[in-house]
Amino acid sequence: MNILLLGSGGREHALAWKLAQSPSCKRLYAAPGNPGIAAHADLVDLNLLDHAAVIAFCQTNGIGLVVVGPEQPLVEGIADSLRAVGIPVFGPGKEAAQLEGSKAFTKAVCDEAGIPTAGYARCESFAEALAVIGDFGLPVVIKADGLAAGKGVIIAETAEQAHAALEDMFDGAFGAAGARVVIEEFLTGEEVSFFALTDGVNVVPFGSAQDHKRVGDGDTGPNTGGMGAYSPAKILTPALEADVMERIVLPTVRTLAERGTPYVGVLYAGLMLTPTGPQLIEYNARFGDPECQVLMMRLEDDLVELLLAVAEGRLSGLSARLSDAPAITVVMAAHGYPGTPEKGAIITLPTAPDDVMIFHAGTAIHDGELVASGGRVLNVTATARTLAQARADAYLTVDKIAFPGGFCRRDIGWRELARSAH
Numbered sequence: 001m002n003i004l005l006l007g008s009g010g011r012e013h014a015l016a017w018k019l020a021q022s023p024s025c026k027r028l029y030a031a032p033g034n035p036g037i038a039a040h041a042d043l044v045d046l047n048l049l050d051h052a053a054v055i056a057f058c059q060t061n062g063i064g065l066v067v068v069g070p071e072q073p074l075v076e077g078i079a080d081s082l083r084a085v086g087i088p089v090f091g092p093g094k095e096a097a098q099l100e101g102s103k104a105f106t107k108a109v110c111d112e113a114g115i116p117t118a119g120y121a122r123c124e125s126f127a128e129a130l131a132v133i134g135d136f137g138l139p140v141v142i143k144a145d146g147l148a149a150g151k152g153v154i155i156a157e158t159a160e161q162a163h164a165a166l167e168d169m170f171d172g173a174f175g176a177a178g179a180r181v182v183i184e185e186f187l188t189g190e191e192v193s194f195f196a197l198t199d200g201v202n203v204v205p206f207g208s209a210q211d212h213k214r215v216g217d218g219d220t221g222p223n224t225g226g227m228g229a230y231s232p233a234k235i236l237t238p239a240l241e242a243d244v245m246e247r248i249v250l251p252t253v254r255t256l257a258e259r260g261t262p263y264v265g266v267l268y269a270g271l272m273l274t275p276t277g278p279q280l281i282e283y284n285a286r287f288g289d290p291e292c293q294v295l296m297m298r299l300e301d302d303l304v305e306l307l308l309a310v311a312e313g314r315l316s317g318l319s320a321r322l323s324d325a326p327a328i329t330v331v332m333a334a335h336g337y338p339g340t341p342e343k344g345a346i347i348t349l350p351t352a353p354d355d356v357m358i359f360h361a362g363t364a365i366h367d368g369e370l371v372a373s374g375g376r377v378l379n380v381t382a383t384a385r386t387l388a389q390a391r392a393d394a395y396l397t398v399d400k401i402a403f404p405g406g407f408c409r410r411d412i413g414w415r416e417l418a419r420s421a422h
C-alpha cells in the first residue's frame with residue numbers, strides 16, 4: 001500500500017522510520033517532510049490547506065492511508081475532507097479535534113462525562129473573567145481557549161499577574177485563540193502523558209511518557225515544545241493506567257461517539273497525578289513531540305497495521321505491543337530557542353550505533369550541507385535494557401554531533417532515574 005504522511009518534525013521522522021519498516025508499506029510519501037524523513041519517504045510539496053490538492057495527490061498516487069502528524073491540519077478538517085472521498089485517514093475530524101483545538105470544548109466534554117479535571121470558568125470577556133477570578137485562589141491558571149502553539153497557558157502567582165494575563169489575552173496577545181479564556185484551579189502533582197489509539201469505538205492503550213517542558217536543567221527557564229522525553233513513565237502504574245482508561249479516556253471516546261463525532265486517531269492525555277488521583281490537564285489530538293519518538297522506538301508491532309485498523313474501524317481485538325526496554329530522547333535545539341532560534345548552523349552527524357536514532361526535527365539542506373532550520377533541530381533517541389543505559393547511549397551520540405550553537409538539557413529522565421535509585 002502507498003501511504004502519505006503529513007508533517008515535517010521529529011515526530012514525523014519517527015513515524016516515517018516506523019511506517020517504512022512495515023512489509024505492507026509499498027511507497028511512503030511525506031508532505032512536506034524534512035531531510036531525515038527523506039531517507040524513508042519521497043518528499044512532496046503539498047499545500048495542506050488546499051484539501052482538493054491533497055485529495056488529488058492521494059487519488060493519483062493510489063494512497064491507501066493518510067497519517068496526519070500535527071494538530072493544525074486536523075483542526076482545519078483535513079481528515080473530514082479525505083474521509084468524504086473514501087480515503088482512510090489516521091487522525092480525528094474537525095469536530096473531534098476540538099479536544100485539542102478548544103480548551104472550553106474539552107471542559108464541556110469533561111462535564112458531560114464526569115471526567116476528573118480542574119475546576120474552571122469559561123469567560124468571553126475581561127469583565128466576566130474579573131468577576132470570577134477571585135474564586136480560584138492563587139496560583140491560578142489562565143488559558144487562551146484556542147491553539148496557541150503551546151504558549152497560551154499562564155500560571156499566575158499573584159492577583160496582579162492574573163489581571164495582566166487576562167488583559168493581554170483579551171487584548172489579542174494570542175490572536176483569535178484568546179478571544180475566549182478558560183480560568184482553572186491550579187493542580188499539584190507530577191505530570192505524565194498517556195496515549196491511546198481509538199477507531200471511535202474501540203480503545204487500545206499505547207503507552208506512557210514524560211516530557212520535559214522547561215528549557216533548562218532541573219526544570220528551569222521558559223516553557224518549550226519539549227526538550228526530551230522517556231517512556232514508559234513508571235509513575236503511571238498499571239493500576240493508575242487502568243483508572244485513567246476507565247475514568248478519563250473511555251468516557252471521552254464514548255461521549256464523542258454519542259455526539260455523532262467519533263474520535264479516530266491517537267488520543268494524547270496530559271495528566272496530573274494529584275494526591276486524590278489522576279486528573280486531565282489537557283488533550284492533544286495527535287502524538288506528542290518528542291513523546292512519539294520514544295513510543296516508536298519501543299513499538300514492536302507493525303505501525304501500518306495498527307494505524308490502518310484505526311482508520312478503518314477495525315481495532316476490536318487488537319493491542320499494541322511496546323517493548324519493556326525503556327527509550328529516551330534528547331532534543332538538541334538551536335541557540336536562542338525557545339525565543340528566536342538561530343538558523344543556518346552547519347551540522348555534521350556521526351553514524352549512530354544500533355539502538356540509537358537521530359531524528360531530524362528542524363533541519364534543511366542548503367548548498368549541499370545539512371543546516372539547522374528551526375528551534376528544535378535533532379532528537380537523539382536511544383533504547384537499552386535500562387533507562388540509565390539508554391540515557392548514557394543517547395548522550396554519547398549527542399556528544400559526537402557537530403552543531404555550532406546547538407544545546408540540549410543534560411538531565412532528561414531525571415525524575416525516573418531518581419526514583420529507581422531508591
Ligand code: AMP
Pocket residue numbers: 118141150153184185186187188191213270281282
Ligand atoms: P496545557 O497547554 O493545557 O498542557 O498547559 C501547559 C502546562 O501548564 C501543563 O503542562 C502544566 O504544566 C501547566 N498546567 C496547565 N493546567 C494546569 C493546572 N490546572 N494546574 C497546574 N498546572 C497546569
Ligand code: GLY
Pocket residue numbers: 211225226284287288289290291
Ligand atoms: N511535547 C508536548 C506536545 O507534543 O504537546
